[in-house]
Each structure stands twice: as C-alpha cells, then as structure tokens.
Amino acid sequence: MNDRMNHFDEIACLLYLEGELDAPRAAELRAHAAACQSCGAMLRALGTESLGLTRAFTEADEPFPARLAAFDANPSAARWAWLLAFGLGGAAAYMLWAGVIAPLWDSISQAGFDGSTLLSALVFNGAFWKGWSSMIDSVQTAALIALGIFAFSFVPLRLRRGAAVAAIFGAIVLLAGFPAPARAAEIHKGSQFYTLEKDQVIHDDLIVSGERVEINGTVDGDLIVFAQSVTVHGHVTGDIIAFAQFLRVDGSVDDNIRGAMNTLTLDGSVGKNVSIVAQSVDIGSNSTIGGSLTCAAGDALIDGKLGRTLLAVVSKHTEIDGSIGGDSRLIGNHLSIGSTAVLSGPVSFNGVEPPDVADGAHLVSPVHFVQQRRPHRAATVLGFVHAVLRYGAAVLMGLLLMTTLPGFFDAGLRAARRWPTALGIGALTSIVWFFLVIASILLLLAGVGAGLATVVLYFPFAYLSQIFVGAWLGEAIVPLHTPGTGAQLGRLALGLLIIDAVKLVPILGGLLWIAVLLWGTGAILLGIYEQSRRPVAVAA
C-alpha cells in the first residue's frame, strides 16, 4: 500500500487480480477498492488490460501454415526414411566405386598416373598442367566463391557468424598454404602468326595465341597454345598444352602433350604421356611416346612406338601398326592390328565388330574382345532396372529433403509454383554457368580445375531440379491438402513418374528435360535465396 496516498499500488492490484495475494491482504484490498475510486479504477483498468492482452494474443491473425498442416508428427517415418536412405546411399556409393571409379582409377593408373591419388595427381603433381597450382586467377576464385556461398547458405542462421569467422581464417590458412606463384610466363597474343626461330630459346613458359604458331626454337618450360594451326619442330622441355585445329609435333617434348584439337600428327618424341581429345590422331612411324597414350578420338592411327599403355575411346576406326610396351585397352567400332605391330601387353577391345589382326602381328595373347550390344539400352531389362533405380533414388532424395530440410523444400516448391520466374532465373543462371565453364576451360589462363569445379557445382542443381518440378507437378495434378509427409511424397512420386515417362518420348523428352533443368534450377536458387533472407532474430 502506498503510505503517502493510502492507496494500493499497481503491483498489488495486479497480484490481486491474478489471485496471487494472500487472503488477508486480498480482503484488505477488496475492501479498500470498494471505497476508493482511484484503486477501483486501477483494478478495472488492469482487468481490461488483461482481457485485451488475452484477446489480442489468441486472435487467429494468420492461417495455419501449409507446411505444418502437412507435417507428420510421427518421427518414425523420418527414421525409416533415414535408415533406408543411408542403406541405399551406401549401396549406391559401393556400386559407384565398384562400377565406375575403380575401373577408371585402374585405367588412369595404367595411363601413367600411378603412385598418387587422382586428386593429388590433378592438383598437386600438376599431371594435367604444372602451372595449375599457381594459376589461382579470377575465374577460379569466382568458382570457389560460388561454391562457398552455396555451402554457406546451408549453414543455420545462428551459426553463420561463427561459420563466417571460421571461413575467413580457413581461407587465410589455405592462402598461406599455397605455393608461391611460379615464374611468370612469356605471353604472346593478338598477332596472326607467331614463329619462334630455330636459334631462339625462351627460358620460361610460353603462352601464345594466334592463327598460326610455329615453334622452331626451344621453349625451356611449358608451351601453352591457342591457335588454328600449331607446328612444333623445335624442343619443349615441359608440357605442350594445346587447343588448336591442327597440332603437328615433329620436334621433341620432354614431358606431356595434352589438349583438344581436330587433328594431332605426331612425328617427334614425347618423354612422358599424351592425353588428348581429337577428331583424328596420327602417331607416325618415326614418333616415340615414353609414357602412355590416352585419347578420345574419331579415328586413330598408331604407327609409332609407345612405351607404356594405350587407352583409347575411338568412335570409328583404330589402326595399330607400331609397338606398345604396356596394356592396350580400346573401345570403339573397329580395330585393325597390322603385321608390323608389336603389342607387349594384353589387348582388350570393346567394339561393335571383331578386330582384324594381321598374320605378322606380335601379340602376347589374343585380343580380348567384348562385343557391344546393339539394342537400345533403354529397351533392355538392365536399362529398365536402372531407370527404376534412378526414379527411386530421386523419390528418396525428395523424401530426404522433406524431412531434413523442410524449410528449403517448401521454399523451393513455392518458387517452383512461380514457374515463369523460376524458369527465367534458371535459364539465366544456366547461360552464365555455361559461359563460366567454357571460359574457365578454354581460356587457358583460367585453368581447367575451375571448369571442373564449376561443372561439379552444377550437378546437385541439375539433379535436384527434377524433385522440385516433380513436387510441383504432383501438386498440380492432385491438389489435395492432405496433411503428412506421406501425401506430399506421393505427389512427388507421381510428378517424377510423369517426368520420367515423358522423357522417353523422342525430342519432346529432351525438351522437357531442358525445361525441368532450367525451371528446377531457378526454383532451387530462389529457394536458397528465400531461406537466406529469413531474418535473424529481433534483438532483445
């Protein structure tokens, strides 16, 4: 009680109204308020305030969210989904390893990359290009930043501050860990013709672009070239990395030849390996390759001497008249082995027609021939099983998204409903992505690693795009507001089934696939954007 005014104060009035005053004091206040206009008014005002608060708080001011209406409060579904998904994921990982990675790894090992992992071979040993580690340029940085932003968007908001600090320190450590930039290369560009004269020596990497490039002198480093026609009569102590229409090497290369071209003609010597993509490959009779030849080509003629293995995917015809020191693994249409051929390792050929082996050819064992099946893969039982597995995997991935990232799934689905926007953003992003890939692969300064990183970054988007479009399609066909993850999963399964079915239709299926890719990519990006825009909390 306020002694000076002889009134009860506000806290006493509140406690009285809330039934929290002890009985004698409550009786005292009741008696006082009956006689005191001020305290009576205070009691009434506080009572009105309490009622006003209750009314304001209990008003249904916003609809019950659809996500909650569809939520399955029984966690058992999520548990079996997790178990199933992890089980299938493990099986899929094993199949991927046993069916794809392990054979590929064997092939790569036989092609001369043995002794280290693929990653370290690509990145640290400079198997593709020695200058890779020093070429952390803008495109690579952009690809890494994109990857970082993508990963960061999945960090819960409350952890972001800590994650950002960790990322900054991590980046500093990584940057500190990078080797110092290699020596600067000598760069020639813009001129139509470039010729390195016979008595000239460049004690550096040489990067050159032009219509016609001729190397008659010595490059004491790598030769990196972008040209219509490239001829190397001279000596390159490092690698030749070429993107050209014609590449002819009559001289000597101490390390490797790598790149993409229309025609490769080799009449000189290569100390290590040749790894190329070309329309036509001609390894002349005077040529020697100390290591392996790995190529994807339209036609291949191998007359020269190959120190180690041959790994070739040739769409039309392969002819071998030279010598091969190691294994030969070929995939293609037709293989001819001439009478002068000396093949010191086993030969396997996966082709359409049986190989022609001339009488005088020296082989350690008969060619192991595996005939390719002509029927369309999709028509086979195996193809059908694969299609079903792919479909099941997509449905499972959708279920995983629903249960583990429901906010992201809902945001993506909401974005998919705004299909013109999603399609537009997907198309725009894909165009930018495409140019980024092309730029980072073909513009040699960027480094192939950036292109690979960018392509790899796109895979999750490409895969998940079908899930969001499928969920939208299922929802459009069965617009039932049935609660529960099960109903939502059913709609997703229906949508995915329709997409997979339409994909089988020639032309229309391809167009649909592109539309789904663009639409879904846009929806994912919008979903990520929406999730990232969720405000952090209002500060107290």
Place this chain on the structure above:
Amino acid sequence: MAEPTEIIAKARRGDSEAWGEVYRHYAPAIFRFCRRVLPTSEDAEDATMEIFLKLRDKLRQYEPDRPFSAWLYRVAANHCWDQLRRRKLRQNLETEDVDEVPLEHPDPGQLEQLITERSGEDVRRALRTLPARARMALVMRYYSEMNYDEIADALGVQRTFVGVVLLRARHQLRDAMLAANQTLESRGNA
C-alpha cells in the same frame, strides 16, 4: 478447448494415428504460441515441429491427472525459451535486476483508454518489439494461462518476481504502443 482425453490416452499407448490426431488438435494453438514469442513465422513453424517431435518422445512422461494443454504449453515454453536463450536474445536481460525497475503508478483512465483504443494487431505489433523475457512472460500468462509457478520455472526466476516481471512487461508494452502511436501522429503531421 475441450481435451480429447481418449485420443491422448491412445497416443500415450503408442498409437501413431492418435498422435496424429493430437497434433492436428493442438498444433494451431502451439504454433500461435510460438508465433507470439519467436521473431519470425519460419522460426515458429520450425519450433512447432520440433516441439511435437519432442513431445512424441516425452509422451509417457505426461501425467494424465493434469491438463494436457498445460503440459504442452510448458514444454513449448521451455523449448522457445531455450531457442531464444541460445540466440542470446536475452543477453542484455540476464543481468537485469527486476527490483530496480521503477513501477510508476499509471493513470487508470489513460490506461483503460490505451487498451480499448488499440486493436489486437497493434498489441501484437508492440509485443514483437519487447525484450524476449517480457514477451515470454506475457504470452505464457495471457495466452497459455500458465500459473506463476510454471512461469517462474520456465523463465528461471523466483516465483515472487513473476508479478514484477509481468508488470514490467505490461509497462514496456504500453510504452511500445504509445511510441507507435506517436510515430503515426508525427507521420500524419508531416
């Protein structure tokens, strides 16, 4: 809201369908509770789902002689308060000494006028600007009708302070509504 005691009992015995019914019965109220105390609608949605997943595991701990909704709100309040505490929203209130908060005697007429003139939306908007503890206290008391013991337990304060916390919260709410009113008036004059 009448409690579906039969369904709750079935759910306690592990009936998944019954638990689904319980969810559909109570989820809107719990969502509204979360919506009042947490900063965003997405937070409230997340919290609602997490609360019900948590409740599913705790269901056997529920004693049927007590109201189910009271137990539900208690779990919800603890969950939301944990969320807010983790985000350090109450950082500047942890050390606040409620004894030092001045509680001036308001003019009852003005107070009644303030309350009656404001819409529910005005009150809710003002509520969102309040510190976390004030928001929690008001919602626990005037939305969930939790008693002082439960509020004290959830907020981790002594029971004798609950009245002061509530009154302080009411004062802050009135101030917020007055400030909003003044902002509107100044915009109108401009």
